[in-house]
Amino acid sequence: MKAAATFTTRLIAAIALIVSIAAPALADAPSAADRAFRAQVAQFVEAELRLYPERATHLGDHRFDDRVDDVSAQGIDAVIRHANKWIALFRTDDPSHLSPTNEADREWLMAHTDGELLWTEQVRDYQRDPEMYLPTSAVNALIKREFAPAVVRMRSVTAREVAALKNLEAARRNLKPALTPKVFVDIALQQMPATIGFFNNDVSLAFAKVADGPDKQAFAKANANLAAALDDYAKWLKNDLMPRSLGDYAIGAEAYLRMLNDADMVDMPLAQLEQVGVKELARLQEEFKKTAALIDPKHSPAEVMESLSRVHPDTNQVLPTVAAGLASIRAYVIAHNIATIPSDVMPMVRETPPYARATTFASMDSPGPFEKTSEAFYYVTLPDPSWPDAKKEQLLAFFSAPSISDTSVHEVFPGHYVQFLNNRHNPDIVRLIYGSGADIEGWGLYCEQMMLDEGLHDGDPKYRLAQLQMALMRACRYLVGIRMHTQGMTVEQATKFFEDNAYQTPHNAMVEALRGTGDPGYLRYQLGKLMILKLREDVRKQQGAAFDLGKFHDAFLKQGAIPIKLIRRAMLGSDGPLLQATTSP
Structure with a gap:
């Protein structure tokens, strides 16, 4: 009876918590x-x-x-x-x-x-x-x-x-x-x-x-x-x-479309979605080539990127280097009124748990909305000590100074961590708990470009090149996700696609391809970013001279991490097209 009474008490307390939040x-x-x-x-x-x-x-x-x-x-x-x-x-x-x-x-x-x-x-x-x-x-x-x-x-x-x-x-x-x-x-x-x-x-x-x-x-x-x-x-x-084992990792076109509807409330034909991705990949590749030429016009874009990637901290210095850069990025967000950061608590930089490092380079682990503790972890993947030196070097190429900055913008300031800090105060329990991947990851990827557009690193082309490489990786994820799961693209073909189109090392390209087999929705990064850019453009047109970027970001974050379709409705008064129109295939 005592155990039953304790359970009932806890249940009542939980319901009271839910009601109080709502x-x-x-x-x-x-x-x-x-x-x-x-x-x-x-x-x-x-x-x-x-x-x-x-x-x-x-x-x-x-x-x-x-x-x-x-x-x-x-x-x-x-x-x-x-x-x-x-x-x-x-x-x-x-x-x-x-x-x-x-x-x-x-x-x-x-x-x-x-x-x-x-x-x-x-x-x-x-x-x-x-x-x-x-x-x-x-x-x-x-x-x-x-x-x-x-x-x-x-x-x-x-x-x-x-x-x-x-x-x-x-x-x-x-x-x-x-x-x-x-x-x-x-x-x-x-x-x-x-x-x-x-x-x-x-x-x-x-x-x-x-x-x-x-x-x-x-x-x-x-x-x-x-x-x-x-x-x-x-x-x-x-x-x-x-x-x-004889199964196919592809979930098929029907399930893929249902996934997009369920996870992000996106309802578009696959051919149209793919065309959006092809167009964006081409745009990013052209911008990448122009930026690489500003750094070193005598070498190919791939060679320029490879030369930048060779300059990185040793394994034992990756975590301290990542941690050291967070304060300056945070200060820039505040000084330029880019977004409200409702807490002075900094996340702790930690090594990615070994069991999770096969398919990720870095990630943000914030406490749940009901958690009393404010401990948040910024996980960074380090090479396995047992790896040969050449394989270690391929992973460490991800941690050049420009790449570290870009990743920290995505994961922490003003990316996922700031989104979490804002949403933690959301009075709506639905928005407190349930998040759209295209909203969350789209926000992180959007921030990578937006912060450089707003002057972070004073236009240094090395930082822009790193941002473009990461954008190219997400553009490849967009197309690989569609093609692996609806068109029969193999792991080997996906690996080569990342190498050829996103300037990834063979190891990192394989990591991305393997992730795609079990994460068909990893197009969400670019899909979300493009939807946020379209929303921002439409809000700017509606508000005219009164438009303020920081206020736009705060208004976006205030809605919670719900599908961007619903945020459009709240901020503009109607749904409207989620993406820029493209020529019919």
Whole structure:
């Protein structure tokens, strides 16, 4: 009875938290329909937090830290029932009776929930992706921030590790050789030594100072059992699943279009989307050539970029160099009124967790909106010490001074970190929790160009060349994502495409191609940037001489990370075209 009472108390507290966050929206939406919708939203969010305990942890709701997402057959059925139920309920709401904000939230929640059906019911990731059964991110979320005493978090890790064993068992039943691509198995195996090392080393070290006793012993046993189970899983992947894997990583045109609708509310024919990408790639290549000629007209653009990439910090100096540059970029944003930064807290620069470094160069990990701690991590990927020197050098080429600056603008100031800081104060729980990838990544990529346009680094062409190279990489992602998943482009062809069109080293080009196999939506960077530029142009035309760039950025960020289609509606009063018109193919 005591446990039940405690659970009920915590549940009531959680609902009170949701209602309190949503309360400001209620003040602006007094109608009965609006009040009913906000109550419906609170129920939906609570259902989502219970269904996805790992997501709840990342958001900073720690009621379910002792659980993992259930990927058994019963768990998958629960996800499908949940999504169908809520889509049906949201459809019963009459949009004409809702405020513009609530109607936008309703549209966004329906799209988001259909996305859950897309990946579970149509694409069936649980039958084709070995990595979704790994508990690394779920456990790392409990050790990387000190949101509770170590002994409390250790108990949660113990329970989560025990629960993860069932998911590893479910993987053997769920994964279908006919649907599982060999490249997915290969990526999982590439990261497995680092994954097992994470549990043997990092997780154990996180609780080294906890006093010995029954809790510590239970943790040690659970951690050792999980590491052993992961080793067995790796052997099963290599010896059993890999030889029989015949699946295609491509999700197909129908699923691709549905993904764009669900994730970013973009509804355009694939041929038109591809043409937009071809046009932008050509524009960027021409600008890249002109900028390279300003630096060194006697050498080819590729040679100029390669010469700049050779000048980089040693491995042990990458993190200090990245950290040292953040303060000056932040000061520039403030001095030039580019965007409001509502906090003086700086993110901590850390090495990317080893289990995650196979497909990323840098990333921003901000605390969830419900988290009390303000610890934010700017992750940077360093070479694996076991790599040969030539491979290490190819990765380090990413960290020339201009490239570091460009990446920090994207990830921190005024990119993802500033977007997080602004959105953390959003009174609308829908916008607090759910984000559109094209909005989030589009904002980061937009900032890379915008900051140089606004005078950062005083027009130094070396910094512009680095920004253009990164823009070319995202332009390649845009086209590779479409072509890999709808036109049969292979990993080898995608790798060469990145080398030829984005001046990437062979290693970095392969990283990008491999990412594309499992991330069909990584066109979101350029797609979002182009939509933001179109929105900015249309707002400028509407406001005329009154247009102010800093105010535009603040107004954009105030809307939350919802699809840009909905932000256009809020800022312009109508939807309008999301992208500049192109000539029909």
